[in-house]
Amino acid sequence: METPKNAHSVNSRIREGLSRVAAALRADEWERAKTLGLNPTQLAILVLLEGRVDGLGVKEIAAHLGVSQPTATDSINALEKKGHVEKRTGLTDGRSVSVRLSTKGVTLVSQETESDMIGRAIGALGDAAQETLLVTLVTMIRGLQEEKSIPVQRMCVTCRYFDPFAHPESDKPHHCHFVDAPFGQRELRVDCREHEQADPTSRAATWDAFQAG
Known part of the structure; x- marks a missing residue:
């Protein structure tokens, strides 16, 4: 990470602080996903879909996760092969597809746990x-x-x-x-x-x- 031009501004220091926390969260996401046999994007999709009984479209999923549609599509396809999500064609528009958790996916998400590392950091506040x-x-x-x-x-x-x-x-x-x-x-x-x-x-x-x- 490059040192910002105005490293002494509050804005810059807050951004730097958030980037450090984000790095810890990313490392934590890899560990949590690995224990479930997933990658972080796949886990994020399952967590996003949890509780959304009508599912979400691929475009919506990509927007929520801040990834490209091809990246979201690849992850959704991998999750579908593993039986964690289901795709359903829209009733009024045969070209639209909604993605929702399968029964297996719901069970897997229920096994997802929070990080002790992040939990300890928050608890210390x-x-x-x-x-x-x-x-x-x-x-x-x-x-x-x-x-x-x-x-x-x-x-x-x-x-x-x-x-x-x-x-x-x-x-x-x-x-x-x-x-x-x-x-x-x-x-x-x-x-x-x-x-x-x-x-x-x-x-x-x-x-x-x-x-x-």
Whole structure:
């Protein structure tokens, strides 16, 4: 990695820090994938499809993973041969194909475990720092998706069921209308299988209320 021209700017130092964490995550992904007989892209596809009963198209999968469509196609084909995913032709468009987990794929994903290395690093931060980091990451991801750099993620802050700071005096200030229950900042989700994307206007209003709270 080349030293940036302005190495002393906060922006540059944060980028460098994130790159170090990303390198550790990539190494961890290789180890986790290897234990399941996969490569990291194949594992990422299975994790992405988990909970998506209608599946995703190849183009959507490639966009979510930030890879080319040929790369996504090769990995999907390999997973199909292993019996971990199924392809289904669209009912209204015979040219469209959706990819979803097979029963075998669901079982395999359930065996996927988090890294002790990354878990220890996060655990060492303490509760308050963990919460701050989670909110910061949500903010960064939301900014990237609003710029259309990444697809809309299945986060609380983009979901139509999310009601931020509905209970402002409580230690569980937010409300999820899907389960009709309050929850706290530490419980904010980055990827929720029950997520239903809110329309752009509602997303903007929800985000304003989240920030104001």
